[in-house]
Amino acid sequence: MALLSVLSLCVQYQTAQGTVRAVDDVSLELEAGETVGLVGESGCGKSTLGKAIMRLVPATDGKVVLDGEDITRLEGAGLKAARRTMQMIFQDPYGSLNPRHDIGTSIGQPLSVAGWSRHDIRERVAELIAQVGLPADAARRYPHEFSGGQRQRVGIARALALRPKVIICDEPVSALDVSVRAQVINLLQDLQERTGVAYLFISHDLSVVEHVSDRLIVMYLGRIVESGRSEDIWQQPAHPYTLALLAAAPVADPKLARSRRKTVLQGELPSPLNPPQGCSFHARCPMAQERCRTERPMLGQLSGGRAVACHYDLLAQPAELPRALSAAR
Numbered sequence: 001m002a003l004l005s006v007l008s009l010c011v012q013y014q015t016a017q018g019t020v021r022a023v024d025d026v027s028l029e030l031e032a033g034e035t036v037g038l039v040g041e042s043g044c045g046k047s048t049l050g051k052a053i054m055r056l057v058p059a060t061d062g063k064v065v066l067d068g069e070d071i072t073r074l075e076g077a078g079l080k081a082a083r084r085t086m087q088m089i090f091q092d093p094y095g096s097l098n099p100r101h102d103i104g105t106s107i108g109q110p111l112s113v114a115g116w117s118r119h120d121i122r123e124r125v126a127e128l129i130a131q132v133g134l135p136a137d138a139a140r141r142y143p144h145e146f147s148g149g150q151r152q153r154v155g156i157a158r159a160l161a162l163r164p165k166v167i168i169c170d171e172p173v174s175a176l177d178v179s180v181r182a183q184v185i186n187l188l189q190d191l192q193e194r195t196g197v198a199y200l201f202i203s204h205d206l207s208v209v210e211h212v213s214d215r216l217i218v219m220y221l222g223r224i225v226e227s228g229r230s231e232d233i234w235q236q237p238a239h240p241y242t243l244a245l246l247a248a249a250p251v252a253d254p255k256l257a258r259s260r261r262k263t264v265l266q267g268e269l270p271s272p273l274n275p276p277q278g279c280s281f282h283a284r285c286p287m288a289q290e291r292c293r294t295e296r297p298m299l300g301q302l303s304g305g306r307a308v309a310c311h312y313d314l315l316a317q318p319a320e321l322p323r324a325l326s327a328a329r
Ligand SMILES: Nc1ncnc2c1ncn2[C@@H]1O[C@H](COP(=O)(O)OP(=O)(O)OP(=O)(O)O)[C@@H](O)[C@H]1O
Pocket: 013, 014, 015, 020, 022, 040, 041, 042, 043, 044, 045, 046, 047, 048, 049, 204, 272
């Protein structure tokens, strides 16, 4: 059994404008020690999915099973224990660090909540500080004394404090300078090798998650449109939206990046308040056919653990794909 199983999870937000279906019938699995990348444009429901798995927002429907236990409706001590097994790190570690607390207090906070003694907390904090590559005197210093990359290391140390089996990383490097991103990603990979922790790695940028992920999940407007082994998807995307995301992945020349994005991914993400009929990608899809406007494609299983929700068989168009990809890249 997988370490984490998400089964037909739905999350709806009630707003003054109506019901937002932020996560709509999403199922996924995470095995011990692996990294699954979760990608999609801003607003497609990635953070909501992560928070619903963590029980930080309530699920409207579906189940989250962690280590064999259904945690979807746990409360009190049971929920507290589940949260020890699973942690989350965010894009902006500064926002989650109390500026008046020294780093040692911030990293040790989950330990003190869990009832550890002061002596044990001090020892574990020192160990964590070394593990994430912060200077030895970091415990007594304050958040403003650190760079963005170092603050993310603090966030990672805190998430690791109780030796979780799963960490949900929500855009952990998106706010960092490009030069620091690789260091933080290397740290996450190194920690995974040492501790066996599994990551659900969320990013709007396919190029960030592609090489750290064993598998990828692509979301569009609250639903999974494609999933499979990372290298398979990178080499041969099966969904036109994945193809468009690949095309939108950053390239060195910003002018070229802008023009590519425009040609490949046209139009805005439709409102989740009023999702389109049929395939939710149809208004922006270069391969759209008549039935795409009325008939929603189901997520169908292909060979090799691949799944795709599309009426058009992109993989069966060996002549079409290289042309589409080279136009895209
Ligand atoms: N608390 C909330 N109340 C109402 N609507 C919300 C709330 N949080 C998110 N939404 C809406 O739910 C949808 C999914 O948002 P979410 O933040 O999960 O997307 P995301 O993929 O993480 O985007 P980003 O890349 O910008 O972080 C969006 O339409 C968003 O406006």
